[in-house]
Amino acid sequence: xxxxxxxxxxxxxxxxxxxxxxxxxxRGEYYHYAVDLLEMVTKGDAEGWYAPHTLTTVYxxxxxxxxxxxxTRKDAIRGARDLxxxxxxxxxxxxxxxNEISGLxxxxxxxxxxxxxxKLATSYLPNPLFVTRGSQLESSYGFE
Amino acid sequence: MQIKIAISQGQARLxxxxxxxxxxxxxxxxxxxxxxxxxxxxxxxxKLENSVVRHKDKDHTLIPDAAPGSLQARFNKILGSxxxxxPGTSIxxxxxxxxxxxxxxxxxx
Numbered sequence: 001x002x003x004x005x006x007x008x009x010x011x012x013x014x015x016x017x018x019x020x021x022x023x024x025x026x027r028g029e030y031y032h033y034a035v036d037l038l039e040m041v042t043k044g045d046a047e048g049w050y051a052p053h054t055l056t057t058v059y060x061x062x063x064x065x066x067x068x069x070x071x072t073r074k075d076a077i078r079g080a081r082d083l084x085x086x087x088x089x090x091x092x093x094x095x096x097x098x099n100e101i102s103g104l105x106x107x108x109x110x111x112x113x114x115x116x117x118x119k120l121a122t123s124y125l126p127n128p129l130f131v132t133r134g135s136q137l138e139s140s141y142g143f144e
Numbered sequence: 145m146q147i148k149i150a151i152s153q154g155q156a157r158l159x160x161x162x163x164x165x166x167x168x169x170x171x172x173x174x175x176x177x178x179x180x181x182x183x184x185x186x187x188x189x190x191k192l193e194n195s196v197v198r199h200k201d202k203d204h205t206l207i208p209d210a211a212p213g214s215l216q217a218r219f220n221k222i223l224g225s226x227x228x229x230x231p232g233t234s235i236x237x238x239x240x241x242x243x244x245x246x247x248x249x250x251x252x253x
Contacts, residue, residue, distance in 0.1 A: 018238055024219060026208040028232030039215045060245040061238055069226045082222045
Protein backbone atom coordinates (compact mmCIF):
# COMPACT_ATOMS: atom_id res chain seq x y z
CA UNK A 1 0.00 0.00 0.00
CA UNK A 2 1.36 3.43 -0.88
CA UNK A 3 1.72 5.79 2.05
CA UNK A 4 2.57 8.80 -0.05
CA UNK A 5 -0.85 10.37 0.29
CA UNK A 6 -1.30 9.79 4.02
CA UNK A 7 2.09 10.69 5.41
CA UNK A 8 2.90 14.37 5.57
CA UNK A 9 5.71 14.43 8.09
CA UNK A 10 8.92 12.52 8.68
CA UNK A 11 7.89 12.09 12.31
CA UNK A 12 5.04 9.65 12.70
CA UNK A 13 4.17 9.17 16.34
CA UNK A 14 2.00 6.22 17.34
CA UNK A 15 0.55 6.72 20.81
CA UNK A 16 0.08 3.84 23.22
CA UNK A 17 -2.98 3.65 25.48
CA UNK A 18 -1.31 4.54 28.78
CA UNK A 19 0.51 7.54 27.33
CA UNK A 20 -2.77 8.96 26.06
CA UNK A 21 -4.39 8.58 29.48
CA UNK A 22 -1.35 10.16 31.13
CA UNK A 23 -1.56 13.16 28.80
CA UNK A 24 -5.31 13.65 29.01
CA UNK A 25 -5.53 13.38 32.79
CA UNK A 26 -2.14 14.89 33.79
CA ARG A 27 -1.19 11.57 35.31
CA GLY A 28 2.29 10.74 36.56
CA GLU A 29 5.42 12.84 36.73
CA TYR A 30 6.04 12.87 32.99
CA TYR A 31 2.61 13.61 31.59
CA HIS A 32 3.79 16.96 30.28
CA TYR A 33 6.14 15.18 27.84
CA ALA A 34 3.15 13.34 26.42
CA VAL A 35 1.17 16.59 26.17
CA ASP A 36 4.14 18.22 24.45
CA LEU A 37 4.15 15.47 21.82
CA LEU A 38 0.43 15.89 21.25
CA GLU A 39 1.03 19.64 20.98
CA MET A 40 3.63 18.95 18.28
CA VAL A 41 0.94 17.09 16.39
CA THR A 42 -1.57 19.93 16.69
CA LYS A 43 1.06 22.33 15.31
CA GLY A 44 1.86 20.04 12.39
CA ASP A 45 5.41 19.34 13.55
CA ALA A 46 4.66 15.63 13.69
CA GLU A 47 1.93 13.24 12.71
CA GLY A 48 0.03 11.54 15.47
CA TRP A 49 -1.68 8.17 15.11
CA TYR A 50 -3.70 5.85 17.29
CA ALA A 51 -5.03 2.34 16.86
CA PRO A 52 -8.86 2.34 16.86
CA HIS A 53 -9.11 -0.79 19.01
CA THR A 54 -7.44 1.08 21.90
CA LEU A 55 -10.10 3.78 22.13
CA THR A 56 -12.50 1.88 24.38
CA THR A 57 -9.64 1.05 26.73
CA VAL A 58 -8.65 4.73 26.81
CA TYR A 59 -12.26 5.64 27.53
CA UNK A 60 -12.60 3.15 30.40
CA UNK A 61 -9.35 4.36 31.96
CA UNK A 62 -10.39 8.00 31.58
CA UNK A 63 -13.78 7.43 33.14
CA UNK A 64 -12.38 5.42 36.05
CA UNK A 65 -9.61 7.94 36.66
CA UNK A 66 -11.93 10.94 36.56
CA UNK A 67 -14.55 9.25 38.75
CA UNK A 68 -12.16 9.56 41.69
CA UNK A 69 -12.27 13.38 41.43
CA UNK A 70 -15.70 14.02 39.94
CA UNK A 71 -18.65 15.31 41.92
CA THR A 72 -20.94 12.93 40.10
CA ARG A 73 -20.41 9.96 37.80
CA LYS A 74 -22.14 11.95 35.11
CA ASP A 75 -19.34 14.53 35.29
CA ALA A 76 -16.72 11.80 34.89
CA ILE A 77 -18.53 10.36 31.87
CA ARG A 78 -18.86 13.79 30.27
CA GLY A 79 -15.19 14.57 30.91
CA ALA A 80 -14.03 11.24 29.50
CA ARG A 81 -16.24 11.60 26.45
CA ASP A 82 -15.11 15.17 25.70
CA LEU A 83 -11.44 14.31 26.14
CA UNK A 84 -11.84 11.40 23.76
CA UNK A 85 -13.55 13.61 21.19
CA UNK A 86 -10.67 16.09 21.42
CA UNK A 87 -8.16 13.30 21.05
CA UNK A 88 -9.64 11.96 17.83
CA UNK A 89 -9.65 15.49 16.43
CA UNK A 90 -5.89 15.65 17.01
CA UNK A 91 -4.77 12.14 16.07
CA UNK A 92 -5.45 10.05 13.00
CA UNK A 93 -6.72 6.46 13.18
CA UNK A 94 -4.59 3.69 11.77
CA UNK A 95 -6.64 1.78 9.20
CA UNK A 96 -8.11 -1.33 10.79
CA UNK A 97 -10.30 -3.86 9.05
CA UNK A 98 -10.82 -6.11 12.04
CA ASN A 99 -9.23 -9.38 10.96
CA GLU A 100 -5.62 -8.32 11.53
CA ILE A 101 -5.43 -10.45 14.64
CA SER A 102 -5.56 -13.61 12.53
CA GLY A 103 -2.06 -13.00 11.21
CA LEU A 104 -0.43 -12.25 14.54
CA UNK A 105 2.31 -14.49 15.84
CA UNK A 106 1.58 -14.17 19.54
CA UNK A 107 3.35 -16.14 22.21
CA UNK A 108 2.09 -17.04 25.67
CA UNK A 109 1.72 -13.90 27.72
CA UNK A 110 2.08 -11.51 24.78
CA UNK A 111 -0.18 -8.49 24.90
CA UNK A 112 -2.49 -8.76 21.89
CA UNK A 113 -3.47 -5.10 22.09
CA UNK A 114 0.16 -4.06 21.75
CA UNK A 115 0.92 -6.59 19.03
CA UNK A 116 -2.01 -5.25 17.07
CA UNK A 117 -0.79 -1.66 17.38
CA UNK A 118 2.62 -2.75 16.08
CA LYS A 119 1.06 -4.61 13.17
CA LEU A 120 -1.23 -1.76 12.17
CA ALA A 121 1.49 0.87 12.43
CA THR A 122 4.23 -1.04 10.66
CA SER A 123 1.85 -2.11 7.90
CA TYR A 124 0.71 1.41 7.17
CA LEU A 125 3.41 3.89 8.17
CA PRO A 126 6.92 3.95 6.71
CA ASN A 127 8.70 4.94 9.92
CA PRO A 128 6.47 4.78 12.99
CA LEU A 129 7.80 5.89 16.36
CA PHE A 130 5.91 4.33 19.26
CA VAL A 131 5.26 6.58 22.22
CA THR A 132 4.94 4.22 25.16
CA ARG A 133 6.01 3.50 28.67
CA GLY A 134 6.75 -0.12 29.32
CA SER A 135 4.88 -2.66 27.26
CA GLN A 136 5.25 -5.02 24.35
CA LEU A 137 5.79 -1.93 22.24
CA GLU A 138 8.84 -0.91 24.21
CA SER A 139 10.51 -4.28 23.93
CA SER A 140 9.74 -4.51 20.23
CA TYR A 141 10.07 -0.93 19.06
CA GLY A 142 11.19 1.09 22.06
CA PHE A 143 10.88 4.85 21.94
CA GLU A 144 11.50 6.44 25.30
CA MET B 145 -8.17 -30.02 36.01
CA GLN B 146 -5.02 -28.11 35.21
CA ILE B 147 -5.37 -24.48 34.17
CA LYS B 148 -2.76 -22.68 32.08
CA ILE B 149 -2.04 -19.09 33.01
CA ALA B 150 0.48 -16.52 31.87
CA ILE B 151 2.05 -14.16 34.37
CA SER B 152 3.07 -10.90 32.75
CA GLN B 153 3.60 -7.36 34.00
CA GLY B 154 2.52 -8.26 37.50
CA GLN B 155 -0.74 -9.87 36.45
CA ALA B 156 -1.94 -13.42 35.86
CA ARG B 157 -4.07 -14.17 32.84
CA LEU B 158 -5.93 -17.31 31.84
CA UNK B 159 -4.80 -18.60 28.46
CA UNK B 160 -8.16 -20.26 27.90
CA UNK B 161 -11.49 -19.34 29.50
CA UNK B 162 -12.63 -21.44 32.43
CA UNK B 163 -16.25 -21.37 33.51
CA UNK B 164 -16.99 -22.41 37.06
CA UNK B 165 -20.13 -23.94 38.44
CA UNK B 166 -22.23 -21.42 40.36
CA UNK B 167 -21.32 -22.86 43.75
CA UNK B 168 -17.59 -23.22 43.04
CA UNK B 169 -15.12 -20.97 44.85
CA UNK B 170 -13.75 -18.23 42.64
CA UNK B 171 -10.27 -17.90 44.16
CA UNK B 172 -7.56 -20.54 43.65
CA UNK B 173 -3.94 -20.57 44.70
CA UNK B 174 -0.95 -21.42 42.53
CA UNK B 175 2.59 -22.11 43.68
CA UNK B 176 5.39 -20.12 42.07
CA UNK B 177 8.93 -21.00 43.16
CA UNK B 178 10.35 -18.25 45.37
CA UNK B 179 13.55 -18.07 43.33
CA UNK B 180 11.47 -17.07 40.27
CA UNK B 181 9.82 -14.10 41.96
CA UNK B 182 11.22 -10.59 41.87
CA UNK B 183 10.53 -8.25 44.76
CA UNK B 184 7.13 -6.62 44.38
CA UNK B 185 7.74 -3.32 42.70
CA UNK B 186 6.88 -1.42 39.58
CA UNK B 187 9.74 -2.08 37.18
CA UNK B 188 8.42 0.17 34.46
CA UNK B 189 7.97 3.17 36.72
CA UNK B 190 11.43 2.58 38.17
CA LYS B 191 13.01 2.31 34.75
CA LEU B 192 11.37 5.51 33.63
CA GLU B 193 12.45 7.37 36.73
CA ASN B 194 16.02 6.24 36.25
CA SER B 195 16.08 7.32 32.63
CA VAL B 196 14.75 10.82 33.14
CA VAL B 197 15.86 13.47 35.59
CA ARG B 198 13.41 13.29 38.46
CA HIS B 199 11.29 16.36 38.84
CA LYS B 200 10.60 17.85 42.22
CA ASP B 201 7.68 16.24 43.94
CA LYS B 202 4.54 18.04 42.99
CA ASP B 203 1.44 18.76 44.94
CA HIS B 204 -1.08 16.44 43.33
CA THR B 205 -3.93 18.81 44.05
CA LEU B 206 -2.42 21.36 41.67
CA ILE B 207 -4.04 22.17 38.38
CA PRO B 208 -1.65 21.32 35.51
CA ASP B 209 0.35 24.33 34.32
CA ALA B 210 -0.94 25.56 31.00
CA ALA B 211 0.01 28.40 28.69
CA PRO B 212 -2.96 30.29 27.25
CA GLY B 213 -4.17 28.61 24.06
CA SER B 214 -2.13 25.47 24.68
CA LEU B 215 -3.42 21.94 24.46
CA GLN B 216 -3.05 21.58 28.22
CA ALA B 217 -5.29 24.63 28.66
CA ARG B 218 -7.85 22.91 26.45
CA PHE B 219 -7.72 19.76 28.56
CA ASN B 220 -8.04 21.80 31.76
CA LYS B 221 -11.09 23.58 30.38
CA ILE B 222 -12.78 20.31 29.47
CA LEU B 223 -12.11 18.84 32.90
CA GLY B 224 -13.06 21.92 34.92
CA SER B 225 -12.96 21.00 38.61
CA UNK B 226 -11.56 17.56 37.70
CA UNK B 227 -8.37 19.13 36.24
CA UNK B 228 -5.46 18.28 38.50
CA UNK B 229 -2.05 16.68 38.51
CA UNK B 230 -2.53 13.03 39.35
CA PRO B 231 -0.15 10.42 40.73
CA GLY B 232 1.26 7.93 38.25
CA THR B 233 0.02 4.38 37.85
CA SER B 234 1.73 1.27 36.60
CA ILE B 235 0.81 -0.68 33.49
CA UNK B 236 -0.41 -3.46 35.80
CA UNK B 237 -2.75 -1.11 37.67
CA UNK B 238 -4.18 0.15 34.40
CA UNK B 239 -4.70 -3.39 33.21
CA UNK B 240 -6.48 -4.29 36.43
CA UNK B 241 -8.66 -1.17 36.17
CA UNK B 242 -9.78 -2.14 32.66
CA UNK B 243 -10.42 -5.73 33.74
CA UNK B 244 -12.53 -4.53 36.69
CA UNK B 245 -14.49 -2.21 34.42
CA UNK B 246 -15.17 -4.91 31.85
CA UNK B 247 -16.17 -7.34 34.56
CA UNK B 248 -18.57 -4.83 36.08
CA UNK B 249 -19.99 -4.04 32.66
CA UNK B 250 -20.34 -7.49 31.14
CA UNK B 251 -20.15 -10.15 33.84
CA UNK B 252 -21.99 -8.77 36.85
CA UNK B 253 -25.73 -9.12 36.90
